[in-house]
Amino acid sequence: MENNTVNIESKNSFWASVSSLWSGLMLSLRHIRKATKRRNQAYISDKDYFAQKEGLVTLKYPYEAIPVPDNGRYRLHNEIDDCIVCDLCAKICPVNCIEIESIKATEEIGITSDGTKKRLYAPKFDIDLAKCCYCGLCTTVCPTDCLTMTKVYDFPEVDIKNMIYHFTDLTPEQAREKQLLFEQQQAAKKK
Ligand code: SF4
Numbered sequence: 001m002e003n004n005t006v007n008i009e010s011k012n013s014f015w016a017s018v019s020s021l022w023s024g025l026m027l028s029l030r031h032i033r034k035a036t037k038r039r040n041q042a043y044i045s046d047k048d049y050f051a052q053k054e055g056l057v058t059l060k061y062p063y064e065a066i067p068v069p070d071n072g073r074y075r076l077h078n079e080i081d082d083c084i085v086c087d088l089c090a091k092i093c094p095v096n097c098i099e100i101e102s103i104k105a106t107e108e109i110g111i112t113s114d115g116t117k118k119r120l121y122a123p124k125f126d127i128d129l130a131k132c133c134y135c136g137l138c139t140t141v142c143p144t145d146c147l148t149m150t151k152v153y154d155f156p157e158v159d160i161k162n163m164i165y166h167f168t169d170l171t172p173e174q175a176r177e178k179q180l181l182f183e184q185q186q187a188a189k190k191k
């Protein structure tokens with residue numbers, strides 16, 4: 001009697017294993033069949049972006065890439081010609097990754113594209129993108145909109161020092177010359 005019960009239990013367990021293996025095999029085959037189809041590339045703002053529920057989603061990066069949203073926050077860029085060196089961006093940065101030095105000009109040195117007068121040179125305008133947390137606060141406070149988030153998100157470096165981006169348009173020699181001119185002007189005023 002006891003032997004019969006053991007036989008029935010082992011038969012049940014055998015068929016349960018076969019059934020489980022069969023289900024797993026069918027599931028894998030279903031996914032393999034679906035993987036032969038590819039999703040159409042859709043921009044994130046397309047209304048059917050989330051509608052395509054099936055199909056292969058792996059892209060052959062970097063030859064293919066999912067488009068990034070227009071308001072995405074990626075690598076910063078400073079259009080230095082439009083920068084008035086006001087320091088607001090550096091002051092608001094929560095991780096202190098913007099370093100700016102300024103030199104007063106002896107006269108107006110130009111006008112930004114929004115019509116603001118420029119009176120300061122920036123011998124140093126560095127952003128350490130390895131420290132940046134991409135909060136976007138600096139771009140929000142920038143009065144001339146010269147500091148912007150670009151769509152570039154793929155900028156790895158082997159040497160972390162290369163993550164510091166330099167935006168100054170002055171050479172060290174030019175910076176020294178501008179500083180000297182300012183000091184001479186101040187000295188002349190005191191005479
Ligand atoms: S995005 Fe944020 S963390 Fe990065 S530089 Fe601007 S303020 Fe600093």
Ligand code: SF4
Nearest residue numbers: 083084086087089142
């Ligand atoms: S806030 Fe804008 S204008 Fe002012 S220093 Fe920063 S980048 Fe230049």
